[in-house]
Amino acid sequence: MPSSSLARGVRRIGAGTIRAVSRAGFAARFFLLVLRHSPSAFHRLQLTAREIYFAGVLSLVVIMVSGLFVGMVLGLQGYDALNKYGAGDSLGIFVGLSLVRELGPVVAGLLFASRAGSAITAEIGLMKTTEQLSAMEMMAVDPLARIVAPRFWGGVIAMPLLAALFSVMGVFGAYLVGVRLIGVDNGTFWGNMQAGIGFWPDVTNGIIKSIVFGIAVSLIAVFEGYDANPTAEGVSAATTRTVVGGSLAILALDFVLTVFMFRGLGSG
């Protein structure tokens, strides 16, 4: 009967929404729990340092190579577009602003979510599946303090550093293409860039963005791992949710932050 299948569909949407909302509530509570257990992550600096290694150092190659390529493409495309308006000399400022304000935090964040975020989720999910988290609980060691919090803070600390490195490599890539390959004047490239980009609004806002992204992605990663179904499919689904959810969160937050940060600049 058409009405019953419609009713079923509506019920499923309703149930799904309720599930999503209750999950979001659980996630919020989880976030507060992680924060509450964080002091031990800093007493045992070794634990957090280890996570900074796994989240940050192991992402270095991806981030820096991607940054280089993105910068080079920016240089090529940017010069092509700017040159049409006789503004080829502004390549430096174009590339610099794009990277520092947007591409650095966002692309580095997306790469981080895929590489480090999924790894964190898989690791925690696997520990849950093999009962390591339970074992730790039964040994009176809170896994939130010992496993989850260090990974969360490792991600939060690593993210801004990675975003900055991405931007630097991007500028370098654009320099290689613009100055060395195309022939934009070296002094003009750097001079216009410096004149147009301020530490205060641009670089610091970029840093703020990358910190916010770091918090979002790390939180999603540890939550999905902790909440995963303790089966192979469960961990795999959780990993996917981390990458997809983390990426969407970055893009959404980017929009919100950009509106707040750069709305006033055009009229200033």
Added chain:
Amino acid sequence: MNKATIDLWVGIFVTIGLGAIVFLALKVGNLTSIETKPTYRLEASFDNIGGLKLRAPVKAAGVIVGRVESVKLDNKTYEAVVSLRMDNGYQFSKDTIASILTSGLLGEVYIGLEAGGDPVMLADGGRISKTQSAVVLEKLIGQFLFDKASSGSAK
């Protein structure tokens, strides 16, 4: 993967990360001497500041000697009051002229200073009395058309 190796790599990572941020601040952004050296304040009023933005450079003979700190409207005279943050190393005479200029045709708007001959220098909080407002293109065209029209009717 022993502790020492991890610590080493984390140290390297954090160092180059912070270094990247510093690089961005200095070379890419312009955390230049204006933000770090001692400065003093000057004021100037303009009829029209055109496209002058906050943090626009203040140049003398093409050299950056300061930055625009704030722009307000004087409620009584309806003039724009611009606050300039000047580098301590550069002093200007009381009869300095401050003009609003554009670098190139589509370039950024800045304040250019032309020093005068007065032996008395402006101090912190001083006012530049001689100012030249921005050239607003529409007014210029309107003026041109008006002149043309009046010269045409005069014949």
Added chain:
Amino acid sequence: MTDVTFGYDRRRPVLRGINMTIPRGKVVAIMGGSGCGKTTMLRLIGGQLRQQTGKVLVDGQPVKELSRDGLYALRRRIGMLFQFGALFTDMTVYENVAFPMREHTDLDETLIRDLVLMKLNAVGLRGAAQLRPAELSGGMARRVALARAIALDPMLVMYDEPFAGLDPISLGVVGQLIRTLNDALGITSVVVTHDVYESLKIVDYLYFVSEGRIISQGTPEDVRKSTDPFVRQFVDGAPDGPVPFHYPARPYADELAVRAL
């Protein structure tokens, strides 16, 4: 130590009206088919789950009413051996056994080293101290987990399916370890398993659980002589009996007839 458990009801009660006493210093087995709630009982004792009705008392203390600190203090006196070991895969065998000591005591490393080696020696794996869990066989991993469970000399050790998936030699080793450690260290052991043969060799008392209820209980002698059909089916390993072979379904003839249409 007395452990008095009444049932607990959830939406689908897993355990109903359980009454169980585990005397101090004895090895007690909880036996039953898969999914009958045996592991749930261990989690109740350890405080990972909370019963709806009734009381769980460990060493006279009601587990359900303990504060967070109280619960953690209790857990430090309980050791648990998880199915398949649940060793921490990012640490060596040595570090796994040292983990509870490092977390809960202020002993310095030289003392910890002696203790770890002593525990590993008790399970016969002192030489494997530097291996990683991934390099261990199932039986070895189980033994390391056992060493870790007794690291802080607990008063109670719980074993969740310690015999599952082991070869005959390892089965014998693990069974022997459970018994000798229990007697040598004066601890109490609760073994959840469905391995009848090994259990009858080492335990002092058995409880049989089916569908959330205690069907039968007794010493190994009682069990061997039991006439209870459920116990008999279990002990003899018969495919059909009180625990049916066929999962509930429509009559076979009906299903075939429908398809033939």
